[in-house]
Amino acid sequence: MDLRSANSQNGMNGEAKPDECHYISDADLVKIMKMREIIAKDDPAPKVADDATLRRFLYARESNVQHASELYIKYRKWRQTFVPHGCISETVITNELKKNMVCMQGFDKKGRPIAVVILKRHKPCHKALEDTKRYFVYTFDKMASRTSSGQEKFTIIVDLEGWTYKHVDIRGYLALLEILQNYYPERLGKLYFIHLPYIFWAAWNIVCPFVDKKTKQKVSIVENKDIRTTLLMDIDESQLPEIYGGKLPLVPVQDAVVPNLPAN
The missing domain is CATH 3.40.525.10 (CRAL-TRIO lipid binding domain)
Structure with missing residues (x-):
């Protein structure tokens, strides 16, 4: 479902104006591939997130591959301990x-x-x-x-x-x-x-x-x-x-x- 149809179903008026693009540039893809290599060296077993998620970590660290990779590794370890079942139960x-x-x-x-x-x-x-x-x-x-x-x-x-x-x-x-x-x-x-x-x-x-x-x-x-x-x-x-x-x-x-x- 594209953003316009999703917003229409949610009752938004007019055309949506997303502030980010779903398209990932070739330059970002190269950096994301390098991130995957660094992350795999830390722990090759766990499943690594999709490209869009890794791009968020990349942008959060000003496109610095090493810093973005370290942030993602820190996130993954936190998630495994703080949210071990994948989500926080209301109970x-x-x-x-x-x-x-x-x-x-x-x-x-x-x-x-x-x-x-x-x-x-x-x-x-x-x-x-x-x-x-x-x-x-x-x-x-x-x-x-x-x-x-x-x-x-x-x-x-x-x-x-x-x-x-x-x-x-x-x-x-x-x-x-x-x-x-x-x-x-x-x-x-x-x-x-x-x-x-x-x-x-x-x-x-x-x-x-x-x-x-x-x-x-x-x-x-x-x-x-x-x-x-x-x-x-x-x-x-x-x-x-x-x-x-x-x-x-x-x-x-x-x-x-x-x-x-x-x-x-």
Whole structure:
């Protein structure tokens, strides 16, 4: 299914505008072949990902074959230990799912699936950090499964309304940032922060040094007066959540239907 037909089935208005091409250039294919050689030397037994996946790792490391290969090897070892069964079962994150912290519905104008993170529904607890990490791996996997051929990225809206000091979890944010940047490279298309409380900048100044250059380029910190206008630049009203003046209700991520996703 091409991107236009996929978006039509998902109710998008107009023509999709993917920000990446499904076609892989000859130059990239040569580098991907070299990556496969390096990865095979580390461990020849496991199945290596497809070309499109390896290209994401390549782009995340500025087309440096050695660095991209090392990142993929690190990813594969992490995946084998953290997600040994191929996916995170809902049965191991029931407490996190009850919070309905993440909702997933709609697509932006480039065909990227949209998630809304209601951050006030998360309260820091050192004992629950691993559960939080599993919950977001479950979420990232589900969003990645909802992407189309030729469009491998997703969009995240972080809503900070009602977010106060008691909700601040720097340790958790840094853990999730590491997972997103190292294990889901080139998956993030856009990241919005909206409904900013006065403490946002204090937290951002702590986290910001750990945000890599590519991720920073995708971040949009939106003033309250500009929320609707800014979101509508990238998201059609028909795909925008109702709470931001759009047409779609919020759907908890566990209730969002994703074709071909393994059942929990």
